[in-house]
Every structure is written in C-alpha cells, then in structure tokens.
Amino acid sequence: MTADCEVILTEELRRIAPEIAVESIDRTADLREEFDIDSIDFLNFVAALGQRLGLEMPEADYPEFHSFDALSAYLQKRV
Amino acid sequence: MSQFLMPSLGADMEAGTLVERLADPGDTVSRGDVIAAVETQKGVIEIEVYEDGTLAEWLVSIGEAVPVGTPLAEILKPGEPAVEPSGPRAARQPSAEPAGTSAPAPQILPKAGAGAHPRVRATPAARRLAARLGLDLKSLEHDPNRPIYRADVPAHPNRPEPASPLDMRAAISAAMARSKREIPHYYLSHTADMTPLEDFLTGVNADRPPQDRILAAAAYVKAVAVAARKYPEFNGSFSDGSFQPAETAHVGLAVRLRGGGLVAPALFDPAAQSLDALMRAIRDQVARVRAGRFKAKELTGATITLSSLGDRGVDRLYGVIYPPQVAIVGIGTPALRPWVYQDKVMPRRTACLTLSADHRASDGHRGALFLNEIGRALQNPEAL
Structure with missing residues (x-):
C-alpha cells in the first residue's frame, strides 16, 4: 500500500502542478510552497485524494499535510 | 437576419x-x-x-x-x-x-x-x-x-x-x-481582525467533504460586493471623461496562472449569492481559467477587482486598477499578530486590507469608509 499511496499522491500533484517534478522537490519542506499550490488548488487536490482513497480529509488534519512525506505517511496510515 | x-x-x-x-x-x-x-x-x-x-x-x-x-x-x-x-x-x-x-x-x-x-x-x-x-x-x-x-x-x-x-x-x-x-491612483490600507471569519469557516467546514468547503476568498468577494452597494463610486467604469457607476457589483477575482500572468474574470452579483453558491462559482471559474478557457462576459463584465494574496503571501499588496474600472481591493496574507481584543493584547489572526482607487471618481475620505465597510462585513461572516 505504501507504493500505491505515493503513486496516487504523485499523480494528483502532477495534475495540479505539471511543471514541477516530484523528484526535484524537498519532500520534508512545505508542500504548498514546494508545488506553488494556492488555496483553491489545494482544496481540489485534497478533494481528489479523498475521493480516490475514500478518506474524509478533514480540515482539522491539514497540519498533517504540511510536507510530501507527512501527507504520504498520513495517507498510508489510513488507507 | x-x-x-x-x-x-x-x-x-x-x-x-x-x-x-x-x-x-x-x-x-x-x-x-x-x-x-x-x-x-x-x-x-x-x-x-x-x-x-x-x-x-x-x-x-x-x-x-x-x-x-x-x-x-x-x-x-x-x-x-x-x-x-x-x-x-x-x-x-x-x-x-x-x-x-x-x-x-x-x-x-x-x-x-x-x-x-x-x-x-x-x-x-x-x-x-x-x-x-x-x-x-x-x-x-x-x-x-x-x-x-x-x-x-x-x-x-x-x-x-x-x-x-x-x-x-x-x-x-x-x-x-x-x-x-491615465488613472490617478490613491492608496489606503486598513488592518482587520480575521479571527471571526477563520472561526466561522472552521465551524462550517468541519463536517463537510472537501468539495463542499468554503474558502476565505468567497467571503472576501462577497464583502467587497456588499460594501460596493453602499459606496457606488468604487464600482463601475471611467470612460469618455466621466465615471459611470454600475447598477450591480460584479467582482473580478484575480487568478494567478501557472507559467506566468494573471487574469481577473468577473463573478456576477456576488452580493445576491450564498457563500456556497459563490464558492462553487469560484471553483468552476478557476478551473476553466487555468485551462485557458473563459466566457466572454467574464472578461469584460467586472465592475471592481479583488486581489487576495492567499495564505502563503506577504502582509499587503497595493493593486493596479484594471481600466476602465476605478478600484481594486487587496487582501494581504492573514497572520497571527498581537492585537488588542476586549481590552487585552492577544494573538489574533489579522490581515491588511488595501484599496487602490481612481481619484477621478472618488476621494480618500470615501475610500476609507468603503474599506472600513469591507473590514466590518468580514467581522460578521454569519451575515454574509
């Protein structure tokens, strides 16, 4: 499941920020700054992840989405 | 024919x-x-x-x-x-x-x-x-x-x-x-407490799936439209040497494009819409705009512009008016700052609101009242 979550996460990030390669980012830095994601794109991104993985992705959990690695770990724990 | x-x-x-x-x-x-x-x-x-x-x-x-x-x-x-x-x-x-x-x-x-x-x-x-x-x-x-x-x-x-x-x-x-x-701009700024809006949105969004959540941008757009009703000299167009107020406020929301540039297509009559309806309109519009697709009336229909830095920006921005409009409202990134609240200095989430307006259509005094009205509307988000 570890690999699946990362694949889905990477796919959804590519949909929103196609010009940024996941390999080139700092996976522990602020996810929205690394991918230059504004609040509306972030909402769409969270909605897409929630729908694909069957998760609620509540706003209260947003602090756990702060970096690529943190979000990946969050998803793996719940899927 | x-x-x-x-x-x-x-x-x-x-x-x-x-x-x-x-x-x-x-x-x-x-x-x-x-x-x-x-x-x-x-x-x-x-x-x-x-x-x-x-x-x-x-x-x-x-x-x-x-x-x-x-x-x-x-x-x-x-x-x-x-x-x-x-x-x-x-x-x-x-x-x-x-x-x-x-x-x-x-x-x-x-x-x-x-x-x-x-x-x-x-x-x-x-x-x-x-x-x-x-x-x-x-x-x-x-x-x-x-x-x-x-x-x-x-x-x-x-x-x-x-x-x-x-x-x-x-x-x-x-x-x-x-x-x-062409436009003799003047500039005003005003700091407003955004904690009530933040608390309101946290409450509204707590039980909602992501696609139904409301972002602060919807409240900003509506606050500008509501305030523009009361201060018509900031809403309309200046052409042929005179200002023509618009009957309704259609707010152009500045949207940044990946790869450079921005556009501010119109959201039509936000004052008459619920925050939910407005949020759907914003999501639909941003998705289309980012795909390079507009409706003609969206490009020409705005009567005032709003530019928000979002939550990864800096304290304030002073916008450049998009002709023939006569005003642009800016919303800086909300941040926790010391603020006097109920006679005590407390950490509150505040944001700097700005107004760039056309001196041919209005003066700073009215501009200040207009900006104050926007700030006040955001203090009372339940009414939006």
Missing part, C-alpha cells in the same frame, strides 16, 4: 482568431448559448450569442484572425425563412470580405508570436500545438502571405491551450501601462 460579430473583449483587443464553431448551420440558438470560441492574447474565450434564432451560415473559417466587429456568422430570427445565399451574401460582402482573407487586417496574435520567433510567422495557438506535437513550423505547408494558423497544423487536439506567457505578458503590459498613464 442579423450578424454575430467578433466581440471586443477589452480596450486592448484589436483582433481575434476563430478557433471553434460550436453550432452548425441550421441549428437553433438561444440568447446566452456559447456558439464559438475565439483566441485572444488572454486565452481562448467562449462567445455567446445575444439573440434567439437559427444559425444560417458561418462567414469566417477556423483559424482565421479577423478584426473586432467582423461578422463571424449570420443568424436568422425565429420564423424568418432561410434565404438563398445570393441575396444576403451580396449584402455582407463589403464588411466580411476586407476583414476576412484578403486585407492585411491588424493582427495582435501573429505580431506577438513574430517578436519571439522572427523567422516563421505563426499564431501562438499554432506554435503551441506544433511544439506539443514536436513539429517544426518551417516544415508545414502554408500560404507564405499569411501566418501559420492552428488549422494549418495537422492533428487537432480538442483541448484548448492556455495563452502563452509572452502573449499574457503583452496583454498585462498594455492594460497596466494604460492604467498607470
């Missing part, structure tokens, strides 16, 4: 390229239907028809760049019999012919492209399509007396491409240079 014209989508537009025909001759069309798409410096714009009737005939071919005002199609009124081409064709000949194929019509798009690639003349759409397909423009067969159009590039994809950064920059340069040349 009437004519469906290449519209003017802003003061800077001289010409556009017909890139899609979304109705066929014989189709019934109703006022408001999108029947064509036109490529301009700002991207692909969907064009609506303004009357009911039947599409008789297309007068301009796909890929043709024509000046503003050129008839694109003929529309028969309801009940009007279809006529043989001979009569109306003769009638339209003078207007359509020079605009269409033969005359060297003013063409913004080829010019913008030509600057970047001096050897081959081609429209930006043709360049992008060719680039994506890996084709060399020089290898394409075309009439050397005109630029290469998108239609000349084989294998059309359906998805429209966003305007290139170069075209976008040219459009922004033209509008902003005109603004700074």
